Amino acid sequence: MARDIIVFDFSLIRGMWETRVKKYIQRRKKEQQRVEQSALQKIKQEWSFMLECRQKGIPQSVYLNNGFVDTGLRILEKLEENSHLIRKFDSLEDVTREKDKYIFELYGEHIKEFPDSLREQTHLKEWHISNTQIHTIPAYIALFQELRVLELSQNLISQLPPEIGYLHNLKELNVSFNRLTCIPPELGNCENVEKMDFSGNLELTELPFELSNLKQVSFVDLSDNKFPTIPICILRMPNLEWLDLSSNNLKDLPEDIDRLNELKTLLLQKNMLKYLPWSLTNMPKLSMLIVSGDSLVEMPSALLETPSLKFISLRDSTVSADLNAEIKEERDSCRDLQQFEKEFMRAYIEDIVERETAPCYTTKISLSLHL
Structure with a gap:
């Protein structure tokens, strides 16, 4: 059986399809370029960018x-x-x-009492109350079991409530420059206290023996008061490193002051000390000792020979003494003077610490201008 076979030229067919494919690709490319250049595509791109x-x-x-x-x-x-x-x-x-959220702050001379809302904020960990007309601390402070810092400086507080003894987590207590005449013995229950500042109350003469329980205390400031001697409870604080008893009525120091083995800084200027006990030479970590040299007549020579100790003798000039006598006539002016002197001594001590050697004595002169 005979068959007719049709022979095609496949090269012609292939060329035709390749031409069609090229034209299709070119059309697609032009269309893509047109879309990309169109305003609609640009708007879409901008909206996507703005959304992101x-x-x-x-x-x-x-x-x-x-x-x-x-x-x-x-x-x-x-x-x-x-x-x-x-x-x-x-x-x-x-x-x-x-x-x-855990800090309460209250400042202003127009403020005379605590806000009622404070009673409900028992979660607070810090109180910072300063420069107010507040006289008393509310008894509900006992509810603030998480309190770590109690800063009550420069107010008119005349007494601390015994409820302060419930603050077992208290670390810092600052009641400087108020009108306190005594400290409640219940404070001895706050066994985690590390820093206490009672300076500038003017009338404090003693601390309760119960404060002997405060074994974690490393800083105590009793300056600008009327302490006749170092309180016994202070000598029973084994971790004490800083003790400021300047501007008090000290006439002598206890012979067992060397019980403070960790003491590094001892400030005794502006007192009535006439001699320093030999026991001061038995304090190996004592590195800063400041006294008033005007009335001092006797001290261990070893203090001057200890290389690790910076012994400073401050001498008040007659000019500053006369001016201080005039200023102390008013309580407010006296408080300003005390604060100024504390700032001066703080800067002075920082400067002495940075020096390799300390001056044997310093004469402090105060000047004022009357218009």
Whole structure:
């Protein structure tokens, strides 16, 4: 059986299809270019860019230029690169806000009493109350079991409530420059206290023996009061490192002052000391001792020969003594003078600590101008 075989030239067919494919690709490319250059595509791109910026919290002022969106900026790329810094900053802000929730602050000479809302905020860990007309501390302070810092400086407080003994987590107590005449023995129950400041109350003469229980105390400031001698409870604080008894009525020091083995700084200027006990030479960590040299007549020579001890003898000039006598006529002026002298001594001590050697004595001169 015979068959007719039709022979095709496949090279012609192949060429025809290749030509069609090329034309199709060219049309697609032109269409893509047209779409990319069209206003609709640009609007879509800008909206996508704006949406992503909003989601990441980027303000419009950053990516808008005269009212038009500048999509060429590398804002999102830079944001991605610095995302760890942003997260770190946010976490710091969160920590700050969280910390502020536990701090109560109250300042102003017009304030005479605590706000009623304070009673309900028993979660607080710090009280900072200063420069007010407040006279008393409420008994409900006993409810603040988480209190760590009680800063009550420069008010008109005349007494501390016995309920302060319930603050078992208290670390710092500052009641300086008030009108306290005594300290409640219940304070001895706050066995975690590390820092106490009773300076500038003018009338304090003793501390209760119960404060001997405070074995963690490292800082005590009793300056600008009327202590005739170092309280016994102070000598029973084994971790005490800083003791300020300047501007008191000290006439002598106890012979067993060397019980304070950890004491590093002892401030005794502006007292009535005439001699220093030999036991001061048995305090190996004592590195700063400041006294008033005007009335001092006897002291161990070993104090001057100890290389690790900076022994300073302050001498008041007759000019400053006359001015101080005039200023002390008014209580408010006296308080200002005390605060100024404390700031002066703080700066002076910082300077002495930084020096390799200390001066053998310093003459302190006060000047004032009357118009």
